[in-house]
Amino acid sequence: MKVITIRELFETKKKDLALSLVTEPETLNKKLSSQFINRPGLALAGYLDVFFSDCLQVFGEVEVRYLQTLPEELMLERMRRIFQMDIPCIIITKGLTFPPSIEYLANDLNIPILSSRLSTAQLIQLLNRYLLDVFALEKTIHATLVEVFSLGILLTGKSGIGKSECALDLIHRGHSLVGDDLITIRLIDDKLIGKSSRDLGSFMEIRGVGFVNVERMFGIERVRKQKEIDLQIELMPWQENIDYERIGLANNYAEHLGIKLPIIYLPVSPGKNVSVIVEVAAMNMILKVVGYDAAEDFNRLLHEQIRKQTLQKPVVT
Structure with a gap:
């Protein structure tokens, strides 16, 4: 089974995907072994019985806006549960940002967070093409x-x-x-x-x-x-x-x-x-x-x- 690091993805596609690193550089050593992409809407709502934790997790405007509606304590609890599933990486689209508390939690649990200026649809399309090629x-x-x-x-x-x-x-x-x-x-x-x-x-x-x-x-x-x-x-x-x-x-x-x-x-x-x-x-x-x-x-x-x-x-x- 082929494995790449998030650092490889970041350095290879930084320009094409308009990526920037949100968490500490050490988090980029996290490994990715799946060519698939997941949008964790149900996981944010608390349902983790079926959760593709080995995939890249893409947070679009819907996911980010939903987090903003939650009380901070509940928001951190939901994100902590997702982070503890040992996900490889989170990519936020449209240049949106997480609250500083989530960034601190991600650094603490060694989960890389990347931000992209592209729209969610554009990012997923380009990521799919890249991952399909890498994991072929x-x-x-x-x-x-x-x-x-x-x-x-x-x-x-x-x-x-x-x-x-x-x-x-x-x-x-x-x-x-x-x-x-x-x-x-x-x-x-x-x-x-x-x-x-x-x-x-x-x-x-x-x-x-x-x-x-x-x-x-x-x-x-x-x-x-x-x-x-x-x-x-x-x-x-x-x-x-x-x-x-x-x-x-x-x-x-x-x-x-x-x-x-x-x-x-x-x-x-x-x-x-x-x-x-x-x-x-x-x-x-x-x-x-x-x-x-x-x-x-x-x-x-x-x-x-x-x-x-x-x-x-x-x-x-």
């Missing part, structure tokens, strides 16, 4: 990720099979590199998003040449920070005894983080232009998306031809 399921695999005709193509296969060389040829042909060698795949909104696992720039290792910088060599338009993965192409050595797909009617899938991804098993042999085949696979997938399947079309025409030949064949009596 992810895994890292040995692969190369390129963008070909706006599709994210994940090239996989054994080390030395030619993934980087294929990607380099695709870049030379006008396509883009997302990452080489190690790719982190993240599950965001039921989509697989890939990016380079190493924050070392757009470098590629080409055997016999060494490292090349794609951005410096081909231009910044040939690199991408991240890309949704649409298709996986597994490069594999050609073997005579394997029955490779020849028509394209069969649909094969690989599974990553619980999501099925279309996969093509592509045999590699000397003299084969793999990058052109990758381009064709990408264009073929685009045609399938818009409703045309070449394999099904070929199969239909073949059956029609067989049927016509059968009808034209003379009957022997």
